[in-house]
Amino acid sequence: MSTLDATLCTTLRLPATIGEMTQAWHAFEQFASRHLRRQGLTPAQFAVLSALAAVTALSCKTLSEQTGITKGSLTGIVDRLEQNGLAQRVVSREDRRSHLVNLTDEGRATFERVAEKHFAHLQQAFEGVDREELTDIEAGFRRFRQLINHASR
Amino acid sequence: MSTLDATLCTTLRLPATIGEMTQAWHAFEQFASRHLRRQGLTPAQFAVLSALAAVTALSCKTLSEQTGITKGSLTGIVDRLEQNGLAQRVVSREDRRSHLVNLTDEGRATFERVAEKHFAHLQQAFEGVDREELTDIEAGFRRFRQLINHASR
DNA sequence: TATTGTTATACTCTATAACTATA
């Protein structure tokens, strides 16, 4: 799906930057999410597992902030991870309003297995590319984000 | 939501390019889609209207290819556009399997009204930016897409 | 009173596969 596709940019003579960004994202999104789904995880589930893999546990609030998933959606996603035995909720001792989510052993193992394959899959695209060139591309994405963030205020 | 968020890239030491890409997209997606929804259109609906605005009519197949929306999803989206009086389906004379979708007068007027505002909204982000800098950023995005597309085969 | 998270509502979109009609 697209927020803005190439047609739009042509029609409206929008900055070509937006068209290129959109197309780049679509290409990546397809490349990444199809692979993930074949491993049995949705992109959202993988994003949550990724955030949890780096730490012991996270509150739903933090998880929501880090993944960009709204708290309402997060409830359902964590529900399904729990149902599948990959994550669990524990009420925080410090603040008993807060529910800490952490990975089960199975969740951690699943993440590591999937992530390794996924990493290799993504790496394919960048093999043999000049490091300096990647740095330039990164800088472009960073600058684009800054422009958008600045306009968002 | 994110397919891959910054946390993942840190965890896996994925090419930083992907992390920057993801964050840039999220920033843009929020900036663009919130504005669209406030105008009463979903991003998918706007994408379809955009594709149709440039031409007389498109078959569902072509529409699907141009927007990147799968044909299954497209059925529902066109249904809702029809319900809202923005688009209509006509069975093709040449190939009666094919349904041509076109904008109603109201659909065209709605698109033009929304698109103009949306264009202005997006333009805000790029005002005063050096044209040459934008060209460089675009080239980077294009290169990124080529790398992904090449790996997709 | 403010915040955390859940629940509920209603709609939209995605992917996928099975199906119908037509070619």
Added chain:
DNA sequence: TATAGTTATAGAGTATAACAATA
């Protein structure tokens, strides 16, 4: 047999609001 589009299903996302428990 292949293609165009629809239908069905399950999962996920949005926005919003109301709510309980806790701070």
